[in-house]
Amino acid sequence: MHPLFRGVPAELVNKFIAQASPHGYPKGRIIFMQEDEAERFYLLVSGWVKLFRETLDGEEAVIDVVDGGHLLGESVIFENDTYHCGAEVVEDAALVSMPLSLLKEAVETSTVMAKNLFTAMSRAKRLQTKELEHRTIQNAPQRIGCFLLRLIPKNTEKNIVLHLPYDKTLMAARLGMKPETFSRALNRLRDETGIRIRGASVEIDDVKMLSDYSCSACSSAYPCEE
Amino acid sequence: MHPLFRGVPAELVNKFIAQASPHGYPKGRIIFMQEDEAERFYLLVSGWVKLFRETLDGEEAVIDVVDGGHLLGESVIFENDTYHCGAEVVEDAALVSMPLSLLKEAVETSTVMAKNLFTAMSRAKRLQTKELEHRTIQNAPQRIGCFLLRLIPKNTEKNIVLHLPYDKTLMAARLGMKPETFSRALNRLRDETGIRIRGASVEIDDVKMLSDYSCSACSSAYPCEE
DNA sequence: CGAGGGTTTGAAGTGCATCAAATAGTGTGG
DNA sequence: CCACACTATTTGATGCACTTCAAACCCTCG
Numbered sequence: 001m002h003p004l005f006r007g008v009p010a011e012l013v014n015k016f017i018a019q020a021s022p023h024g025y026p027k028g029r030i031i032f033m034q035e036d037e038a039e040r041f042y043l044l045v046s047g048w049v050k051l052f053r054e055t056l057d058g059e060e061a062v063i064d065v066v067d068g069g070h071l072l073g074e075s076v077i078f079e080n081d082t083y084h085c086g087a088e089v090v091e092d093a094a095l096v097s098m099p100l101s102l103l104k105e106a107v108e109t110s111t112v113m114a115k116n117l118f119t120a121m122s123r124a125k126r127l128q129t130k131e132l133e134h135r136t137i138q139n140a141p142q143r144i145g146c147f148l149l150r151l152i153p154k155n156t157e158k159n160i161v162l163h164l165p166y167d168k169t170l171m172a173a174r175l176g177m178k179p180e181t182f183s184r185a186l187n188r189l190r191d192e193t194g195i196r197i198r199g200a201s202v203e204i205d206d207v208k209m210l211s212d213y214s215c216s217a218c219s220s221a222y223p224c225e226e
Numbered sequence: 227m228h229p230l231f232r233g234v235p236a237e238l239v240n241k242f243i244a245q246a247s248p249h250g251y252p253k254g255r256i257i258f259m260q261e262d263e264a265e266r267f268y269l270l271v272s273g274w275v276k277l278f279r280e281t282l283d284g285e286e287a288v289i290d291v292v293d294g295g296h297l298l299g300e301s302v303i304f305e306n307d308t309y310h311c312g313a314e315v316v317e318d319a320a321l322v323s324m325p326l327s328l329l330k331e332a333v334e335t336s337t338v339m340a341k342n343l344f345t346a347m348s349r350a351k352r353l354q355t356k357e358l359e360h361r362t363i364q365n366a367p368q369r370i371g372c373f374l375l376r377l378i379p380k381n382t383e384k385n386i387v388l389h390l391p392y393d394k395t396l397m398a399a400r401l402g403m404k405p406e407t408f409s410r411a412l413n414r415l416r417d418e419t420g421i422r423i424r425g426a427s428v429e430i431d432d433v434k435m436l437s438d439y440s441c442s443a444c445s446s447a448y449p450c451e452e
Numbered sequence: 453c454g455a456g457g458g459t460t461t462g463a464a465g466t467g468c469a470t471c472a473a474a475t476a477g478t479g480t481g482g
Numbered sequence: 483c484c485a486c487a488c489t490a491t492t493t494g495a496t497g498c499a500c501t502t503c504a505a506a507c508c509c510t511c512g
Contacts, residue, residue, distance in 0.1 A: 034445060053355070053356075053359045054445055055442070055444060055445050056442075059363050059443065061358065061362035061445075063358055063359070075348050075351050075352070077344055077348060078341055078344045078345045079345065079348050079349070079352070084352050107337075107340060107341075107344070108341065111333075111334040111335075114333060114334070114337075115333075115334065117344070118303055118304045118333070118347075119304045119305065121348075122301050123305070124351065125347065125351055125354070126301070128354050128358065129354070130279075132289055132361070133279045135358070135361055135362070135402075136288075136361070137285050139467075139468090140467080140468070168490075168491065169489095169491080176361075176362050177469090178468075178469060179492090180471095180491090180492080180493085183493080184468090184492085184493085185468090187492090199491095216281070217281060218281060219260060219281050365500095366500070393457095393459090394459065395457095395458065395459080403500075404500075404501060405460090406500090406501075406502080406503095407499085407500055409460055409461080410461085411499095411500090413460090425459095425509090
């Protein structure tokens with residue numbers, strides 16, 4: 001049960017189920033564009049989706065890359081407007097789409113539902129604020145380090161082996177840098193913090209060394225809530 | 227009547243009024259810090275307030291600088307957490323603070339109130355997403371140009387004279403650059419777009435020239451909704 | 453007038469981007 | 483299983499944008 005529906009009467013949940021369209025989307029598929037009229041919102045069940053904004057001359061800003069459990073397009077509610085970002089599948093994804101009109105109706109009917117959506121939107125806002133901070137204060141290697149730290153499962157301390165969740169070119173864009181810069185910055189991070197890199201897997205022996213290096217340029221210390 | 231209370235029954239509005247504390251805050255006063263437990267939210271009536279996040283070693287990221295009509299701290303609702311940013315008065319301000327607990331109660335009681343808060347939060351989220359794009363794609367002079375364009379009153383085309391709303395050092399931080407960079411970037415913007423600058427006032431004869439220059443590196447064209 | 457902050461300018465440095473090319477990795481068809 | 487095509491990643495050389503440090507200037511306000 002997704003947090004959005006937690007505690008919501010079965011009757012209301014069934015209304016969503018009745019109007020839900022599940023979809024399997026392959027890598028590369030565009031779910032919606034920034035200019036599209038927003039009529040549905042999406043629940044990402046599995047896979048990865050890139051949220052981006054794009055200028056006429058093809059320059060792209062990656063706003064976020066999200067995985068299972070995330071909502072897409074829900075924040076347009078009551079704006080009657082277009083989506084804030086485009087959304088593109090970057091790893092084969094399963095999604096369920098539902099009408100925004102139903103979501104609107106539901107939050108006006110059910111206080112639990114409203115509360116759940118507020119909670120989701122607050123959290124998204126907080127994370128985005130943090131992102132803006134990172135882009136402003138952290139340099140390239142620190143942003144990578146911070147990203148890696150957030151990949152570490154809770155309560156893990158020793159012999160950490162991470163697998164980068166998507167390709168390095170996308171990670172670069174996600175962190176607001178070019179692929180070449182990413183490559184070099186990752187090397188610098190390795191030299192500075194003693195992490196080991198083999199392709200897409202990263203081994204971290206000394207989390208403190210990594211967090212000291214990355215979190216020194218951040219307003220919140222490791223472990224970050226999120 | 228602030229949009230948050232638009233269409234809300236007088237009875238409920240009176241509850242807020244009963245618990246509202248109006249305050250005059252001088253320039254330099256901290257309204258709240260990022261680490262503070264969020265118990266109240268604020269309605270900024272007049273003046274300007276800087277929202278920022280700060281690292282231990284004094285490095286600061288300005289998230290936004292807002293003026294009359296903006297809500298502060300409202301997005302912590304249902305997180306039971308600390309504020310997302312610190313807030314500091316940068317031009318003498320009048321604020322009204324109200325308990326977050328009352329806001330929580332109100333959005334659970336009144337669907338109109340919930341709807342109004344959703345609208346405000348969506349809008350804030352959209353603007354922040356845009357900000358992230360700007361910082362990623364636009365260079366320093368373009369960010370300044372974009373900022374100036376957003377200062378132009380609606381439906382104004384000719385003989386525009388703007389007054390910079392707060393000092394240049396703060397504008398620099400607001401746009402994610404250093405004061406020296408701001409100064410030089412503003413000169414470059416002048417040379418490129420034919421605007422004229424005298425202290426804190428800026429004259430724009432040719433809006434198109436300015437928007438061509440600034441909006442070429444943006445996903446939305448002038449005039450931006452916001 | 454003089455102090456102090458905001459602003460500008462100059463000179464030099466740093467970090468990231470760009471362009472170009474090499475290398476590694478992956479999936480294809482033979 | 484190999485050779486090929488194609489993409490992702492890395493590396494090198496160079497350029498540009500922004501920062502840093504230092505000093506001058508300017509403006510306001512007591």
